[in-house]
Amino acid sequence: MKKILNFINGAYCEPFSQDWLDNYNPSKGEVYSKIAYSSSEDVEKAYQAAKDAFPSWSNTTIEERSMILLKIASLIEENLDALAEAETLDNGKPLSLAKAVDIPRASSNFRFFGHAITQFASEAHESVGLNTMNFTIRQPIGVVGCISPWNLPLYLFTWKIAPALAAGNTVVAKPSEVTPMTAYLLGEICNQAGLPKGVLNIVHGTGPSAGQAIVSHPDIKAISFTGGTKTGEHIARTAAPMFKKLSLELGGKNPNLIFADCNYEKMLSVTVRSSFANQGQICLCGSRIFVEKSIYEKFKTDFVAKVKELKVGNPFEADTNIGALVSKPHLEKVKSYIDLAKEEGGKILFGGNQVTVEGSENGYYLEPTIIEILDYQCRVNQEEIFGPVVTIMPFETEEEVLKMANSVKYGLSATLWTSNLDRTMRVSKQLEAGIVWVNTWLNRDLRTPFGGIKSSGVGREGGFEALKFFTEAKNVCIKYD
C-alpha cells in the first residue's frame, strides 16, 4: 500500500517510530494508503535540516527566492489534474471543485507571494532637526512552524508556506493527518523547482504527536495555525510561555443576512453555494441564514427547490455537486447535530439523512440539510457544525438581525445581501467579523487581510500582513553629526 513519507532535507524518509496511520478514501470508506506517524524525533530531524538551511536561504536574493516560488506555482499548475485527483481521493470533495478552486489557488498562493516579496518594503523615519535617522528592517524569523487542516488541504497548506518561504524563513510544516496526500506530493515539486534542501520540511502525523512537537519545540519561533478553536486554544497555551509569534485562524459560524431589497436571483444562487460548497466544510460558509420577513416564505420555497437539485454522489463524477464528508467521525458529528436540531424544536425543511451512493456504499455521504429554527440561541445555531447543514430564520429589523448575527462566540466572516448603500455601511460596520462580503461570497483578493475576531482567531494572513507576520521588525536608529 502507498506510504505517505516525511519530506526532510529534500528527501522522503520513513518515521523513526516505523508506525503508520490509516489514510481513508472518504468516497469509498476504505483505507487506501498509510501515513507516517511522526513523533518529536522526526520533528527534531526536520528542525535541524531547517536550521542548517536558514543561513543560506535567508541570504538568498529576493529575485532568486521569487523565481523559485514562481517555478513551484507553475509546476503545481502543470500537475493540476494529478493533484486535483489526489485531493479528491483524500478529501471526498468534488473533482470539479478541486480542479477549479483548490489546486489553482495553491498555485496562486506561491505566485502571489513570489511577486509580493519583490514589493515588500519597510519604513524610514527621519527625526528632523535632531540629526537622527531611523529605518526599519524586516528580518526573517528563522525556523517557523505551519500547521493546516483538512478542509482545503493544499490550498491552506501553501497559504502559510508560501509567505513563510518568501520572507526568507525555513519551515517545518504539518498537514492534517486526515488529508496528507497533496502535501506529500508537494515535496517532489519543490525539489523539481530547485528549492534548496532543508528549506521546506514536511512532517506527517497526528496533532497530539507531530503537531504538538512542532508547537512546543523551543527553537521554532513562530507558529501559523489553521484549524479548530479548541486546538487553537491548546496551541496558544503551549506557545505563549515561550513567547512565540502566533497566527491562529480558527472556527466560524458565519451569518448570512438577506434583506428584501437585494438582487434576489443572484442572492439565491450564491446562497446555495455559500451554504453547501465543499459539503459545507469551508470555514467561511454561511451556516446561519437570516431572511427579512417580507421575503421569508418565498425564500424558503425557492431555496429548498434549488437545494433539491444538488446531486450528492461520487466526487469523481462530473455532475456531482456534493461529495463525501471527510471522515466517518466527522459524518457522525454532523449527524448528531441534526438529531440535536430536532430535539431543540428545529424543523428539517430538507435533507437530514445519510445517502447511499451506488458503488460507494461505505462512503460518507449526507444530504444537504436545511433546518428552520425557532430560537437563534439554540446550540445548532451557536456551535460550529462544519458540514452541509444550515439554519434559517426570519427577522424584522436591522437591529434584530445584527443582535442575532453577533450572538455567537465566533467572528470570522459575514455575508450581507442588500442594494441599499446606507444599510451596507451601517451593517458592515456593526457586524462582528474579520471579513464582510456584500452581495458576494468567498470573493478573495490575496492582498487583503484575512482572519477572524473573537474565538475565530488572532492575527491576519494575506498580502503584506502575512509577510509582516513571518518577519521581525527591527528599528535601526542612527545619530549623525
Ligand code: NAD
Ligand atoms: P483541527 O484543529 O482538528 O486540526 C488542524 C491541524 O492541527 C491538523 O493538522 C491537526 O493534526 C493539528 N493539531 C491537532 N492538535 C494539535 C496540537 N495539540 N498541536 C498541534 N497541532 C495540532 O482542525 P480540523 O478538524 O483539521 O479543521 C477544521 C477546523 O478548521 C474547523 O473548525 C474550521 O472552521 C477551521 N478552519 C478555519 C479556517 C480559517 O481560516 N479560520 C480555515 C479552514 C478551517
